[in-house]
Amino acid sequence: MNTMIKNADILTMDDDFSILKNQVICIEEDKIVYIGEDEPFFFLPNRIINAKNKIVMPGLINSHTHCAMTLMRNRSNDLPLERWLQEGIFPIEANLTYRDVYCGAMLGIAEMIKSGTTAYLDMYYIHEASLEAIANTGIRANLSYGVSTSSRVKELGKQGAEKYCKNFLLSNKKAMKGRVNTSVEIHSVYLVDEPELVLSSQMAKETDTLIHIHLHETQSEVENCIKRYGMTPLQVCAKTGILNNKVTAAHTVHVNDEDMLLMKEKKVIPVHNPSSNMLLGSGFADIPKMIELGIKPALGTDGAASNNTLDMFKEMHLASLIHKGYKMDSSAINAQQVLCMATSSGAKALGFDDCGIIKTGMKADITIVNTDSLNMTPFYDPVSALVYSARAADVDTVLVNGEILMKDKQLTTIDEEKVKFDAAKSAARLYSTN
Amino acid sequence: MNTMIKNADILTMDDDFSILKNQVICIEEDKIVYIGEDEPFFFLPNRIINAKNKIVMPGLINSHTHCAMTLMRNRSNDLPLERWLQEGIFPIEANLTYRDVYCGAMLGIAEMIKSGTTAYLDMYYIHEASLEAIANTGIRANLSYGVSTSSRVKELGKQGAEKYCKNFLLSNKKAMKGRVNTSVEIHSVYLVDEPELVLSSQMAKETDTLIHIHLHETQSEVENCIKRYGMTPLQVCAKTGILNNKVTAAHTVHVNDEDMLLMKEKKVIPVHNPSSNMLLGSGFADIPKMIELGIKPALGTDGAASNNTLDMFKEMHLASLIHKGYKMDSSAINAQQVLCMATSSGAKALGFDDCGIIKTGMKADITIVNTDSLNMTPFYDPVSALVYSARAADVDTVLVNGEILMKDKQLTTIDEEKVKFDAAKSAARLYSTN
Numbered sequence: 001m002n003t004m005i006k007n008a009d010i011l012t013m014d015d016d017f018s019i020l021k022n023q024v025i026c027i028e029e030d031k032i033v034y035i036g037e038d039e040p041f042f043f044l045p046n047r048i049i050n051a052k053n054k055i056v057m058p059g060l061i062n063s064h065t066h067c068a069m070t071l072m073r074n075r076s077n078d079l080p081l082e083r084w085l086q087e088g089i090f091p092i093e094a095n096l097t098y099r100d101v102y103c104g105a106m107l108g109i110a111e112m113i114k115s116g117t118t119a120y121l122d123m124y125y126i127h128e129a130s131l132e133a134i135a136n137t138g139i140r141a142n143l144s145y146g147v148s149t150s151s152r153v154k155e156l157g158k159q160g161a162e163k164y165c166k167n168f169l170l171s172n173k174k175a176m177k178g179r180v181n182t183s184v185e186i187h188s189v190y191l192v193d194e195p196e197l198v199l200s201s202q203m204a205k206e207t208d209t210l211i212h213i214h215l216h217e218t219q220s221e222v223e224n225c226i227k228r229y230g231m232t233p234l235q236v237c238a239k240t241g242i243l244n245n246k247v248t249a250a251h252t253v254h255v256n257d258e259d260m261l262l263m264k265e266k267k268v269i270p271v272h273n274p275s276s277n278m279l280l281g282s283g284f285a286d287i288p289k290m291i292e293l294g295i296k297p298a299l300g301t302d303g304a305a306s307n308n309t310l311d312m313f314k315e316m317h318l319a320s321l322i323h324k325g326y327k328m329d330s331s332a333i334n335a336q337q338v339l340c341m342a343t344s345s346g347a348k349a350l351g352f353d354d355c356g357i358i359k360t361g362m363k364a365d366i367t368i369v370n371t372d373s374l375n376m377t378p379f380y381d382p383v384s385a386l387v388y389s390a391r392a393a394d395v396d397t398v399l400v401n402g403e404i405l406m407k408d409k410q411l412t413t414i415d416e417e418k419v420k421f422d423a424a425k426s427a428a429r430l431y432s433t434n
Numbered sequence: 435m436n437t438m439i440k441n442a443d444i445l446t447m448d449d450d451f452s453i454l455k456n457q458v459i460c461i462e463e464d465k466i467v468y469i470g471e472d473e474p475f476f477f478l479p480n481r482i483i484n485a486k487n488k489i490v491m492p493g494l495i496n497s498h499t500h501c502a503m504t505l506m507r508n509r510s511n512d513l514p515l516e517r518w519l520q521e522g523i524f525p526i527e528a529n530l531t532y533r534d535v536y537c538g539a540m541l542g543i544a545e546m547i548k549s550g551t552t553a554y555l556d557m558y559y560i561h562e563a564s565l566e567a568i569a570n571t572g573i574r575a576n577l578s579y580g581v582s583t584s585s586r587v588k589e590l591g592k593q594g595a596e597k598y599c600k601n602f603l604l605s606n607k608k609a610m611k612g613r614v615n616t617s618v619e620i621h622s623v624y625l626v627d628e629p630e631l632v633l634s635s636q637m638a639k640e641t642d643t644l645i646h647i648h649l650h651e652t653q654s655e656v657e658n659c660i661k662r663y664g665m666t667p668l669q670v671c672a673k674t675g676i677l678n679n680k681v682t683a684a685h686t687v688h689v690n691d692e693d694m695l696l697m698k699e700k701k702v703i704p705v706h707n708p709s710s711n712m713l714l715g716s717g718f719a720d721i722p723k724m725i726e727l728g729i730k731p732a733l734g735t736d737g738a739a740s741n742n743t744l745d746m747f748k749e750m751h752l753a754s755l756i757h758k759g760y761k762m763d764s765s766a767i768n769a770q771q772v773l774c775m776a777t778s779s780g781a782k783a784l785g786f787d788d789c790g791i792i793k794t795g796m797k798a799d800i801t802i803v804n805t806d807s808l809n810m811t812p813f814y815d816p817v818s819a820l821v822y823s824a825r826a827a828d829v830d831t832v833l834v835n836g837e838i839l840m841k842d843k844q845l846t847t848i849d850e851e852k853v854k855f856d857a858a859k860s861a862a863r864l865y866s867t868n
Contacts, residue, residue, distance in 0.1 A: 073811070074818040111808040116585075218761070241593045278759030278823075281766070308822040309809050314751065322756060324512075327713030328653070332715070334512045374545040375743050375826070376856045377507070379862035384508040388742040390711075392809070393827035421810045427812035 003364070003402060004045035007052040010035070011382055012358045014204040017336060019382065025056070027364040028179060030401040035360055045406075051368055054396060055382045057339075058356050059118025059140075059365040060265075061346025062313040063141045063213075064250040064271040064300030066124045067133075067141075068096075068104030070111065072305035081218055081280045092430050093125075096271045100426045101126040107134035107423035108310055110414045111224060113139060115311045115366040116390030118400045121248060121271075121300070121350045122208075123185050123212055127168065134180060138403050138413045142350040144185035144212040145169055147200045149192070161198070162196055169207040178363070181351050186242065188214040189233040190221055194240060201241035210246035213237070214391070216259070217251035218282050232270075234259040243268065248349045250300065251286045253277050264293050269330055269349045274318040274343060275309075276302035287341075288323050289334045299341040313392045315385045316342050320387045323354035335387035368397035437695075437798070437836060438479035441486040441779070444469070444794045445816055447777045451770060453816065461798040464611060464835040469794055476817040482570060485802055488830060491773075492575075492790050493552025493799040494746040497778025498646075498684040498734030501567075501575075502530075502538030504545065505861045506739035515652055515714045523739055524550050526547070526864050527559075534663045534860045539567035541857035542652040542744055544848045547573060549745045549826030550801040552834045555682060555705075555784045556736070557619050557646055559600065568614060572837050572847045573760075574799060576784040578619035578646040579603055581634045583626070596633070603641040612797070613835050614787050616641070618675065621777045622648040623667040624655055635675035642784045644680035647671070649704075650717050651685035663811040668693040668702075677702065681765045682783045684734065687719045688713050698727050703783045706775060708752040709743075710736035722757050722766045731785035733775040754821045769821035776816075802831035 005025040026034035026043045034040050069089075076088025101124065112120060119140035122130060127143050134141050145168045153161040169182045184204040186192050192200070204211045215233055216222055225233045234255070236242050242268040252270035255263070263270065272287050287297050299319055301310045318336050323332040327407045347356025355365040369386065372381045372395050379385055398406040405413050439459040446452045460468035461475045468474050500712075510522025535558065554563060555575035555702070561577050568575050579602045587595040603616045618638040638645045649667055653777060657759070661669045671677050686704035697704065706721050709806050721731050732751055735744045739821040746766070756767040771835055781790025789799040796827050804822065805813045807828050813819055832840040839847055 019811070071812065074813075074815055074823060077818045077822060078765050080764045084764070107811060114808055160444065274759075275755060278755035279764065281758050281762050281764035283762045284759055308818065311809065311825070316747075317748065318752070318755070321709060321712035324715050325708075325718055325756065326760070328715050328717045330514045330518070330715035331715065333720065361530050366701065372854065374541065374850065374854065375547055375745065377541060378505065378858045380861075380865070381508055384511045384742065388511060389508060391745070391825060391827060393825060420806065420808065424812045427814075431814070 001029065001408045002045045003047050003049065004043065004050050005049045005056060007050055008056040009227070009382065010358050011055060011057050012220065013059040013339065014357050014359055015324040025401045030363055032358065032360055032362050032364050034221050035358070049368070049397060050093065053371055055369045055371060055386065056358065057367050057369065057386070057401065058343040059341050059367045059398060060116045061298065061350060061356060062112060062120040062144050062300050062310060062312055063091070063248065063298035063349040064273055064302055064347045065108070065120050065122055065310060067108035067120060067122050067305035068101040068124050069303035069305045069312060070108035071104035071430065072422060073308045075305055077279065077308070081282065084280060084306065094428055095433055096125065098126050098129045100430060101129035101131055103426040105420040106414070106419045108304065109133055109139050110411060110416060110419045111192065111310045111406045113137070113398050113411060113414070114395065114397060115313060117310070117312050118314035118365040118367065118398060119210060119346070119350055119352065119355065128282050130256060131180070133173065135176060136413070138400055138405050140352070140355070140400050141177045142170065142183050143182040144183045146185035146187060147203055148196055149185060149187050149380065166207060169209050173207070173209065177401060183210045183212045183351065186211055186213040187237050189225055196242040197236065197242060201245060203407060204245040210248055211242055211250050213250070215252055216254050219254050222254045230240060232256070232259055234262050238262060242286045246351065249301070251277060251282065251285065253283045255286065260290065260293060264295050269345070270295065271300045271349055272297050272319055273300050273302040273365045274322055276306040276314060279306050286327050287319065288327065291333070291337055296345045296348065297341050298346040311392045312342055313390055334382045338387050339383060364402040365401050366399045367395060370394045370396045435463065435836065436477065436479045437481050437483065438477065439483045439485050439490060441484055444488040445489060445491050446490040446794055447773065448791050464797055466792065466794055469792070472811065475593035483802070483831060487801045487806055489805060489820065490792065491803065491820070492792050493778040493801045493834065494550045495732070495784060495790060495830060496546060496734050496744060496746055497543070497569055497682065497780045497783040498707055498736055499554050499556055499744060500737030501542035501554060502535040502558050502564065502741045503737035504542035504744060505534060505538035505857060505864065507742045509739055511713065511742070512718045515716065518714060518740065529864055529867055530559065530561045530662050532560050534864060535563035536567055537856040539564045539730050540571070540853045542738065543567055543571045543573050544845060544850060545744045545837045547571070547832050547845060547848070548829065549747060550803065550829040550832060551744070551746050552788065552799040552801065552832060553780070553784055553786065555646060564777040565606065565614070569610060570841050570847070574613045574786070574789070574834050576615040576617050577606065578617045580619035580621060581637055582630055583619065583621050597780045599809055600637060600641060603643050607641070611835060614737070617644045617646045617785065620645055620647040622655070622741055623659055623670050627671040631670065631674035631676060633761065635679060638679040641694055645676055645680055646682050647684070649683035649686055650688050652809050653688050657690045666690070666693055668696050671698070674840065684736070685711060685716065685719065686781060687717045694724065694727060698729050702731065703709050703779070705734045705783060706731050706753055707734050707736040708749060708756055710740040713740050713799060716731050717860050718756060721753065721778045722761065725767070728780045730782065731775055732780045745826045746776055769817045770823050772795065773817060798833050798836040800833045801821050804828045804830045829860050
């Protein structure tokens with residue numbers, strides 16, 4: 001299928017932050033093959049998208065979530081992390097079935113596509129259910145699988161689970177025309193013991209996948225780690241070989257100067273999760289300082305249970321504001337930096353080298369945003385407008401791998417009513433038993 | 435005109451925070467005359483609104499804005515207050531005409547109604563243009579008029595302007611069937627000299643109107659005031675008699691313990707403006723501490739030039755999160771407190787005793803929110819859902835004074851395309867000369 005996007009004002013998100021006006025984009029199957037002012041004579045499109053008066057940008061990338069937890073939206077608010085987990089979340093998760101995870105993943109994916117997100121990095125259980133949802137919806141994702149936090153441990157034993165994990169990582173790597181990628185999940189240094197940290201590190205090396213970990217989220221996580229290991233979680237990661245892999249680290253809120261230099265040296269990609277870090281009272285990650293040091297943070301929603309949406313526009317808005325307030329410096333972070341976090345840096349956090357930027361040769365993961373809503377009028381600077389004024393509801397069209405997943409604000413691969421019905425039913429069953 | 439709302443799940447926002455299920459609301463002209471489980475035999479409605487699967491709540495109240503500045507949306511970001519004003523805003527405002535203020539006010543009002551806001555407290559110039567927009571749209575507002583910061587000073591001289599101000603305050607008080615109220619604008623202690631602070635205070639007393647002031651917004655405002663007066667801005671307000679009136683004070687970011695007690699004693703209503711205070715690097719107002727002391731803060735967007743929207747859902751979301759992050763305490767503020775700020779406390783900040791709550795005898799200012807969007811599924815707790823998951827785009831129906839201003843997401847009193855066209859044209863002219 002060949003797709004042409006006409007009259008495109010493109011926020012490319014390339015290294016020069018180029019903004020191109022009134023362009024033609026040609027997409028052959030899953031790839032961008034041409035960007036220019038004229039319609040190329042060689043290209044015969046099967047369909048044409050008119051982007052007049054819209055912003056064409058790379059799809060937003062949600063670099064840390066637990067997609068199926070969308071079932072637990074607003075289940076438990078205004079509680080600290082420990083009580084939130086023990087009272088609100090764990091009792092529900094104890095009863096999760098394949099179908100619940102599928103329905104939760106479908107709901108989360110539907111919400112993400114509708115709000116302009118084209119890819120996500122996921123840490124959860126019953127991965128096969130998530131894979132089915134990804135296959136059915138057409139979104140891009142990287143699924144993280146834990147060596148022994150896998151839901152198959154009981155069934156297969158520890159060694160069996162390890163084999164299953166390795167097989168999962170390898171067999172789903174670059175699957176579904178490259179839409180799916182895999183990574184090794186290490187939940188955290190506090191939930192995973194030292195031998196398994198070493199094992200996970202080796203598994204990532206052997207399978208050539210990145211590691212996805214919760215790191216330095218709360219002050220008590222860091223304090224307890226120092227008590228247990230005599231060092232910070234990041235230092236434990238260095239010691240156990242984890243940092244010799246590509247690492248995408250969610251949260252990184254309580255990071256001292258030494259740890260930050262370690263992150264820079266080892267090219268760790270921190271994922272900023274402002275909603276979740278505030279909702280759970282964890283604090284503010286020092287994203288401006290990281291950026292100053294040359295670290296390139298990505299952006300994520302975390303799970304809806306601690307957010308309570310998967311709306312990357314809300315997350316961009318928060319990321320653009322909170323650091324200015326906290327540092328009492330209106331130039332602490334700017335809209336351009338926030339957009340990088342949500343696009344090009346996100347692609348790196350997910351281990352996709354071929355998306356996050358609109359450029360010839362890249363995959364066609366594209367979000368098209370209306371600029372004619374009341375909240376975008378008057379419209380001048382697309383960068384400011386996207387971060388400070390746009391809402392998820394302004395997203396008009398979404399493509400992943402060259403396929404149209406939303407057109408004129410309507411999902412094309414998802415039956416929205418059925419997804420809401422199924423998710424509500426799953427949630428009702430889970431909540432009734434708790 | 436008699437209106438009936440059926441199948442209403444009502445977040446009343448009364449003192450007991452009652453939530454009523456499956457109710458009938460009867461509205462006679464501008465007033466709620468009945469709330470109950472059964473349709474009363476005596477009531478003959480001219481129109482019926484079905485609120486099944488929706489939340490019925492008091493209209494949101496934007497307690498501090500500069501509505502016509504919506505023309506300057508995204509004009510100037512990532513700058514501190516002083517440069518933002520001098521470089522971004524003042525050059526534009528120097529050329530504002532009646533028509534610009536009218537078009538800007540229409541745009542801002544349209545955006546507010548569309549996002550569920552039914553009333554606002556406004557501080558700006560060329561009030562007659564704002565009055566025209568309010569008359570044409572049906573929204574509720576309190577307009578603040580400055581004794582000598584009025585745009586009529588040049589034309590009328592100081593004494594003439596004073597008379598004009600007094601006349602404006604009295605003649606528009608409770609105007610348009612009580613939809614309009616007036617207040618004395620004191621821009622700030624730093625822009626208004628001491629004799630005028632005293633004069634403004636007397637004017638408020640004589641006209642029995644409240645005072646609307648920017649107070650303790652930035653650290654430098656407080657420091658400079660101490661240098662100039664040997665006391666804080668709040669203490670200057672006490673000294674000049676201002677605090678012997680009803681005072682609605684925007685921002686109140688840098689307030690020490692003594693000042694906070696003064697606010698409590700004098701029943702000052704602080705207005706929290708989280709977006710603006712972060713965008714301009716001003717800091718975080720200690721709203722949780724104020725609430726703990728028994729002060730009842732309201733919530734506002736400030737002008738779109740320092741926000742860059744007039745979206746109270748965004749503002750509620752920010753108010754619910756930032757204090758949890760800043761204090762590293764997930765229970766620092768809860769969703770119920772944030773909803774009070776945006777409704778019942780807002781009504782008091784605007785000097786309207788008869789709205790902000792859904793109750794028999796109150797004005798029918800009502801916002802009806804859909805609960806069936808993806809981002810609200812699964813739906814259980816309306817309080818959490820409204821603050822943490824709802825978006826402006828979920829607002830379905832808006833009534834002010836018993837009149838329907840939006841139905842099925844369509845504005846009824848405003849030609850949205852024309853409002854956007856006119857505002858864009860005004861902005862283009864203003865920007866082209868700067």
